[in-house]
Amino acid sequence: MSFSIYGQALSSRLLIGSALYPSPEIMKKAILASDSQVVTLSLKRQNPNAMGGEQIWRYIQEIVKVKQGFLLPNTAGCKSAKEAVTLAKMSREIFATDWIKLEVIGDDYNLQPDAIELLAATEQLIADGFKVLPYCTDDLVLCQRLYDLGCQVIMPWASPIGTGKGLMNPYNLETIRLRLPNATLILDAGIGKPSDACLAMEMGYDGVLLNSAIALADNPVAMAQAFSLAVASGETAYVAGLMPERQTAHPSTPTLDTPFWHHHGATK
Amino acid sequence: MNIFINGEQVSLLEQASVADALQQYLTEQQQALTFAVALNRDFVANSDYATTCLTEHDTLDVLFPIQGG
Numbered sequence: 354m355s356f357s358i359y360g361q362a363l364s365s366r367l368l369i370g371s372a373l374y375p376s377p378e379i380m381k382k383a384i385l386a387s388d389s390q391v392v393t394l395s396l397k398r399q400n401p402n403a404m405g406g407e408q409i410w411r412y413i414q415e416i417v418k419v420k421q422g423f424l425l426p427n428t429a430g431c432k433s434a435k436e437a438v439t440l441a442k443m444s445r446e447i448f449a450t451d452w453i454k455l456e457v458i459g460d461d462y463n464l465q466p467d468a469i470e471l472l473a474a475t476e477q478l479i480a481d482g483f484k485v486l487p488y489c490t491d492d493l494v495l496c497q498r499l500y501d502l503g504c505q506v507i508m509p510w511a512s513p514i515g516t517g518k519g520l521m522n523p524y525n526l527e528t529i530r531l532r533l534p535n536a537t538l539i540l541d542a543g544i545g546k547p548s549d550a551c552l553a554m555e556m557g558y559d560g561v562l563l564n565s566a567i568a569l570a571d572n573p574v575a576m577a578q579a580f581s582l583a584v585a586s587g588e589t590a591y592v593a594g595l596m597p598e599r600q601t602a603h604p605s606t607p608t609l610d611t612p613f614w615h616h617h618g619a620t621k
Numbered sequence: 622m623n624i625f626i627n628g629e630q631v632s633l634l635e636q637a638s639v640a641d642a643l644q645q646y647l648t649e650q651q652q653a654l655t656f657a658v659a660l661n662r663d664f665v666a667n668s669d670y671a672t673t674c675l676t677e678h679d680t681l682d683v684l685f686p687i688q689g690g
Contacts, residue, residue, distance in 0.1 A: 370690030380688070395689025396657065398627045398682065407654055410686035427689050435662065442664035443657035443684055514690070564690035 356559060358537065359452065359484040359505055361423065363390050366554070367584045368425065368539065369577070370564025371413055379573055381412045387567065387577035390422035393454055395429050396443055425486065427454040432467070434474035441478055453478060454508070454541075454562075455487045463513040468495045472502065479503045488541050491525040493532055500536050507533070508541035508562060511553065515565045517545025520552055530557045547576075547583030554587025555595060624679040633675065640670040642681055656685050 356366050369389040374380035384392060392413055399406050417424060426444035431437040434457060441453045457474055459467025466489050475485050479502060487499050491509040499507050509529055512518035520526060521543070530538060540553040541562040550561045561584055570576035622637070623630055626646045633642055639658060658665045659682040665673055675681070 370688075372688040372690045374688075393689050395687050396684040397687040399685040399687065406685050406687045409688045410655060413686070413688075429689055439659050439662055439664050440684075443659060446664075446667060447655055447657045447686060 358391070358423075358486070363423075365389050365391075365581065365584070366560040366588055367550070367581055368393065368541075368560060368562035369567065370562070371409065372564055373568035374573055375568075377409050377412050380409070380568070381416055383567055383573040383577040384416050385419065386574045386581070388420075388581045390420050391425050391562075392416060392422060393425045393427050393562070393564070394448075395427050396440060396447065397430075423452065424448045424450055425452050425454050426450065427488075428456045428474075431457050431474075432459070432470070433457065434470045434477065437470070437474040438477050438481075441474075441483060442481075445483070451482055451484050453483050453485055455485050464515075465513065466490055466510075468492065471495075472498055475499060475502050475504060486539070491522050491529065493525065493529050496529050496533060496536070500533055504536075506537040506539060508539045510542040511540050511549060512543030514542045516543050517566055517569075518543050519545050519549040523552070523556070526553070526558070527556055547579045550580055551583040551587035551590075554584055555590050557591050560584075622675070622677045624675055624677070624681060626681045627683055637675050638671055639665055639673045639675065639681065642675060643670065643683065646681075647683070654685060656683050658683055 356363050365388045367387055367389045368391040369384055369387050370393045371380055394413055426448050428437040428440045431440055437455060437457045444453060445451055455474055457467050457470040458464050471487055471489060475487055478485050485504050486506045486508055487504055488508050489495050496507050496509060512521040537559045539560040539562050540558050544550055544563040544566050553561055567573050567576045567580060622635055623632055626642060631646055661680055
């Protein structure tokens with residue numbers, strides 16, 4: 354099955370962040386190893402004398418060129434719709450894309466999105482021509498509202514950013530999938546293990562966005578490959594169709610023509 | 622007049638524009654980098670730098686690409 358974001362076909366369902374790697378070189382190798390075509394990045398004030406950011410930006414440009422990929426700027430750090438809208442406009446000018454990973458944080462402790470500000474920012478950005486990819490909680494009604502506003506892509510969290518706790522509430526995530534069958538759903542944040550990514554794909558999620566689980570691995574390049582395989586595996590499994598879960602045991606081996614000694618107990 | 626660029630106080634001539642402020646604040650090498658600007662938390666398009674005038678105590682944010690998740 355093909356995968357696309359706002360009509361742009363993509364070969365990989367893994368979207369990857371560019372932060373927290375041990376070095377820019379490892380970042381580049383890991384992103385290339387992930388097979389991802391979508392790389393997230395951000396805008397920040399920079400000490401004019403510190404040129405590290407420019408090197409990262411150059412590497413990301415090289416990666417995108419090699420992978421024929423796409424930039425996905427975020428609005429990390431924004432706490433109000435106004436801040437997020439301004440940062441989105443700045444990103445659009447710099448990165449020449451109308452895609453925006455919209456983050457509006459309402460709580461510093463768990464970096465939980467502020468649903469009210471998120472909806473306000475989404476409405477303004479869509480009216481201004483942006484293609485919004487909102488990072489949100491696993492709240493069905495919030496996801497529905499975002500979809501109704503015009504978000505073709507919705508990105509509920511698995512768990513708080515950077516925790517690696519995996520899918521905190523599979524029931525909520527499955528419900529969102531079932532109730533929004535036409536939305537492109539990308540699980541974003543909190544993924545710790547390749548099996549988390551695989552589980553999301555087995556649920557029918559369209560993609561997975563992660564950063565820390567790869568960047569903070571002992572070997573980010575190998576972990577990027579592991580996630581690539583996990584996402585592909587989960588997607589293949591979803592398309593193949595999982596067997597229904599059953600409450601009682603069923604023998605795998607045919608029982609017809611079972612040798613007589615197996616019937617000994619049953620004949621009593 | 623005094624304005625703030627990325628939190629630092631900068632003295633400029635009266636009626637200076639955003640372009641003037643950037644020229645004074647950034648080195649030539651930095652001006653060649655990729656960046657975007659907000660004035661008092663509102664986006665200012667690159668094409669408007671020369672025609673957007675600053676006033677006392679304005680705040681200018683100059684943002685650069687950086688890694689992100």
